Amino acid sequence: MPSATAVLVHPERNPPRELLDALDQEDVAVALHTADELLGAEGESLPCADVLLAPAAMATRTVREVSRKLSESGTTPITVVYADRDFDTIEPHIRLGHDYLVPPFLPPLVRARLRSCYERAKLGRAMEEIEAQAELLGYERELQIGREIQEGFLPEGLPAPEGWDLDVRFKPARKVAGDFYDAFELVNRRRLALVVADVCDKGVGAALFMALIRSLLRHTAEHSGLQSLIAAQHAAPAGQSSVIPVVGATPLMNAVVGTNGYLTRNHSGQGYFATMFFSVLDPLTGNLVYINGGHNPPLLVPREGGEPRPLEPTGPAVGVIPDCAFALGYAEVRPGDTLFVYTDGVPEARNEQGEFFGDERVLDLLRRPAASGSALLERMDAALRDHIGAAEQHDDITMMAVHRTVTAG
Structure with missing residues (x-):
């Protein structure tokens, strides 16, 4: 070698x-x-x-x-x-x-x-x-076209189920990005799929894989039948039932397992993979089923304040290990709670002295109550801008806030 x-x-x-x-x-x-x-x-x-x-x-x-x-x-x-x-x-x-x-x-x-x-x-x-x-050769236009094409893979708008406030901040470090997010309805519009992912590396190569992975995830999730339990075998520990009882869990599992299988079979030589948080939300109950594939643990911020709860990884990054098992995680977003999902460009944002924004600063900002998901992201965005200052942005930054509003009375 x-x-x-x-x-x-x-x-x-x-x-x-x-x-x-x-x-x-x-x-x-x-x-x-x-x-x-x-x-x-x-x-x-x-x-x-x-x-x-x-x-x-x-x-x-x-x-x-x-x-x-x-x-x-x-x-x-x-x-x-x-x-x-x-x-x-x-x-x-x-x-x-x-x-x-x-x-x-x-x-x-x-x-x-x-x-x-x-x-x-x-x-x-x-x-x-x-x-x-x-x-240097003046191909800015080509890169701009690439960014416009990539933006076409991102949702034009976010779903707005009654009683919920969703918002996103997406800032590529370059013309094109390896981060992506998605939000779309599943199961006859009874469930809401939420995705935040980060393809390793950045730039043109990562952007191409971002488009591929996003398309695979959405297509598989949207075309998984309600009664299909093909992927359940991958979720159940040995000796336990293979049935996935949560509505929406089967499309979730099929999408992640199918995408991992395709990438490891066909693109392992390129060395690209993605960490991702893919969840399915029941807007009526606030119940959340998710797969965290090696991603920064999203943080569930309680209404009453206190320590945010991390949603830890339930499997490896997608595209690394063939035929690997992904487990399901479960959470509940109660009225007033906010789910904050982000990529590592947030804690790893650097200022002009090379200092990282840091995980602890993220937690400090989340411990303060926020009236909405938009308000939380505005607070986080302002703190990042102040920290980065005139320094170059080294990595893509993506943040998603999913806030359940409090019903009057």
Whole structure:
């Protein structure tokens, strides 16, 4: 494989010797660090790498923080976790779309994994270079046409069921985006499908996959019959009933499982995948059934204030693992509650000093009551603008607020 660079993280600088030997045989330049060293590094002391190799025993939050830190060097590495024991620690990382390595660390196996990661990183950089060259050569019009076509895949307006207030903010970092959202009616207009997703990377390549994934999800969901339980086998744990009792859950499951199957069968070589939150809401009761495929946990904000409830992942990112299982999650949006769904462009928004907006600031803004979904997004949008200031927007920003109004009397 071509020469590649990797940052290898280990808390004691003592990773498995077999892994080091395999990397050495594959001509991979390895920089060995602890997580604390990387998180404390600044400027030119930050290594630049194609791949981040982190132990699966490390918390997913720490791995994510290290990846963010490394991206400050100008290149965002592909994350791969490794484990030589305690293999159950790999599962949380797979749910976030990370690749993995397990023994035996044989050079051919390591080569195959890293080749995929290397090509994915190379493709992302190539797409960035193509966009830069297009601008330099005066192809702004072509990119504008691409944006207009992409906007045609987004809903012209949002459904407005009685007793609900829905609003969205969508800000691409470039002419075209990898984020997308959707809202449409299902089950003879008795249910409301809500989608927020983020295709890995950004730019033209991500935008093409955004259009593909959005079309697959909506088409499959809208054409899934009420009595079809084909996807139920994927949802039920071993030994439990395969029947999905919630109206709207079958189209939801069919859409996600079908899209994952199509992408892993036909487009695994491109290395693109999407984190997504896809939910089906019953407007009459406020009951919500959802699949969170490796996405930032949406936050259910209670009317009376207090700590927002995260809707954690119920499966991996879509397009990563063939024939994988996606579980269903359930929630209830009570009168006065607001569901806030967002992409990682929100907490990862940077100011001119390179400081992230951060998850804690998002939570602080949500803890304050809001009269409507629109009011909540206005508050969040204003805080993001103040934080980013004159800095360049590094990632697409998408936010959706679903607010259930309080009935008078």
